[in-house]
Amino acid sequence: MVRVVRARGVTKAYGRLQVLQGLDLDVERGQVTAIIGPNASGKTTFNKILLGLVRADGGEVEIDGRRLNGDSAYRAHIGYMPQAARFPENLTADDVFRMLADLRGAATARDDELVDAFALGPVLRTPIRVLSGGMRQRVNAALAFLFRPALLLLDEPTAGLDPISSGTLKDKIRREREAGRTFILTSHVMSELEELSDRIAFLLDGRVHFSGTQDELKSLTGESTLERAIAHLMRQGTSAPHGGARA
Amino acid sequence: MSTVLKIMRYVLMDVLRNRWVIGYALFFVAVTDVLLRLGGSGPHALLSLLNVVVLLIPLVTIVFGTIYWHGAREFNELLLSQPVARATLFHGLFAGLVIPLSAAFVVGVSIPVLIHRAADGETLALLGMMLVAGCALTAVFGALAVLIAGLVDDRLKGLGLALGVWLLMTVAYDGLVLWVAMAFQDYPLEGAMLALTFANPVDLARVLLVLRFDVSALMGYTGAVMQRLLGSPLGMLAAVAGLALWTLLPGLLALRAFKRRDF
Numbered sequence: 001m002v003r004v005v006r007a008r009g010v011t012k013a014y015g016r017l018q019v020l021q022g023l024d025l026d027v028e029r030g031q032v033t034a035i036i037g038p039n040a041s042g043k044t045t046f047n048k049i050l051l052g053l054v055r056a057d058g059g060e061v062e063i064d065g066r067r068l069n070g071d072s073a074y075r076a077h078i079g080y081m082p083q084a085a086r087f088p089e090n091l092t093a094d095d096v097f098r099m100l101a102d103l104r105g106a107a108t109a110r111d112d113e114l115v116d117a118f119a120l121g122p123v124l125r126t127p128i129r130v131l132s133g134g135m136r137q138r139v140n141a142a143l144a145f146l147f148r149p150a151l152l153l154l155d156e157p158t159a160g161l162d163p164i165s166s167g168t169l170k171d172k173i174r175r176e177r178e179a180g181r182t183f184i185l186t187s188h189v190m191s192e193l194e195e196l197s198d199r200i201a202f203l204l205d206g207r208v209h210f211s212g213t214q215d216e217l218k219s220l221t222g223e224s225t226l227e228r229a230i231a232h233l234m235r236q237g238t239s240a241p242h243g244g245a246r247a
Numbered sequence: 248m249s250t251v252l253k254i255m256r257y258v259l260m261d262v263l264r265n266r267w268v269i270g271y272a273l274f275f276v277a278v279t280d281v282l283l284r285l286g287g288s289g290p291h292a293l294l295s296l297l298n299v300v301v302l303l304i305p306l307v308t309i310v311f312g313t314i315y316w317h318g319a320r321e322f323n324e325l326l327l328s329q330p331v332a333r334a335t336l337f338h339g340l341f342a343g344l345v346i347p348l349s350a351a352f353v354v355g356v357s358i359p360v361l362i363h364r365a366a367d368g369e370t371l372a373l374l375g376m377m378l379v380a381g382c383a384l385t386a387v388f389g390a391l392a393v394l395i396a397g398l399v400d401d402r403l404k405g406l407g408l409a410l411g412v413w414l415l416m417t418v419a420y421d422g423l424v425l426w427v428a429m430a431f432q433d434y435p436l437e438g439a440m441l442a443l444t445f446a447n448p449v450d451l452a453r454v455l456l457v458l459r460f461d462v463s464a465l466m467g468y469t470g471a472v473m474q475r476l477l478g479s480p481l482g483m484l485a486a487v488a489g490l491a492l493w494t495l496l497p498g499l500l501a502l503r504a505f506k507r508r509d510f
Contacts, residue, residue: 053510055507072332087322087325088319089261091261096325103331
């Protein structure tokens with residue numbers, strides 16, 4: 001297996017609030033790795049460190065074998081879907097798509113599959129400010145896949161999507177995973193993670209308390225579903241085995 | 248096309264569709280038109296416009312700039328998750344803020360002057376200087392706005408601070424200058440007055456324009472000193488350089504904060 005992301009001893013504090021306290025994590029190519037944890041466990045912060053949006057205080061992070069050092073070129077291979085994207089209100093979705101294509105100098109053809117599947121065509125030229133929250137989230141999802149990135153960071157991707165759009169997005173994730181793309185998925189919807197993820201990283205108090213496959217997690221906790229297994233880990237709290245069944 | 252220009256292009260598209268910017272341009276059209284109708288000759292109308300320029304441009308730019316920079320935060324997150332360096336994004340956003348506001352002012356003032364055919368040689372020279380001063384003030388207060396928005400996360404506090412800076416530089420500062428002039432009237436004050444002028448971009452722009460309008464005799468002895476020091480081409484260059492420095496310093500501090508911040 002080829003390692004896409006390697007994080008060692010990553011620390012980050014916002015003022016007095018220590019969010020990450022020595023996070024170690026490996027993400028392998030062609031897999032969906034779910035990052036799970038209670039609120040404020042550092043999931044979004046870690047995603048943002050991978051993107052260079054947040055600077056880690058300590059530790060090291062490598063993507064495709066290159067250590068992050070403030071350079072921005074590596075992000076050409078990353079697609080990001082934030083929890084709730086906000087766009088310049090007077091631009092249309094089409095303007096935003098074209099702008100990002102311009103900025104990336106995108107050599108590969110656009111992947112418009114989600115634009116079509118979400119029926120975004122009729123609203124592409126409507127100013128984003130008049131789109132509903134769900135429509136904006138569809139634009140947000142389509143944007144993450146648009147430039148065929150090798151690594152996709154999806155933060156609560158189905159939040160705000162109706163069941164049909166949510167299903168469309170999950171099908172897309174599965175197909176792209178089959179095509180060899182790597183996903184880091186953050187979500188509170190356990191059924192969704194159970195459906196999609198190959199590996200689970202459970203974060204608590206800014207550290208990875210468990211990293212392994214769903215089966216490994218279930219056998220470690222003696223639970224039959226991912227939801228129960230995660231609840232088990234949460235109840236155990238800090239007494240859970242640090243680094244657990246990291247395979 | 249460089250990445251800064253690409254970003255600027257889309258920020259321009261966004262800002263130019265903003266109703267406030269359009270309203271700002273229309274305001275200058277209306278005020279200049281009314282002043283030209285009432286004031287008669289071009290130079291008189293432009294002299295009346297001077298106070299509007301030195302008060303209103305700083306106010307609109309610092310308030311609009313602070314709100315715009317705060318509002319762009321989520322969009323910054325989107326752009327910074329692309330292969331775009333932070334400094335590049337900063338320059339693109341800053342240009343995208345200052346250029347439309349400057350353009351609104353330039354177009355707003357120039358259209359009535361052209362329509363009323365008030366553009367004789369003298370008026371054109373005055374208009375040129377006023378446009379330079381107005382654009383320089385837009386750049387200065389744009390830089391102050393992005394510095395405030397970059398340092399103060401809370402929108403309301405940022406807006407309050409922006410208004411405070413505007414009040415300080417346009418209203419309170421004049422009080423300070425008057426107080427210095429009164430308190431130290433027995434001493435030679437030309438040097439101090441000159442230093443005080445350079446320490447405030449609004450005064451710098453105002454003096455630059457007043458000298459051009461040849462009404463500096465109204466400013467007494469200090470006016471004469473100003474005329475001698477700043478009235479020369481070299482002095483004007485120094486004043487423009489002072490305004491450039493007033494843009495660069497807050498701008499560079501804002502860039503430093505932008506590079507270090509967590510989004």
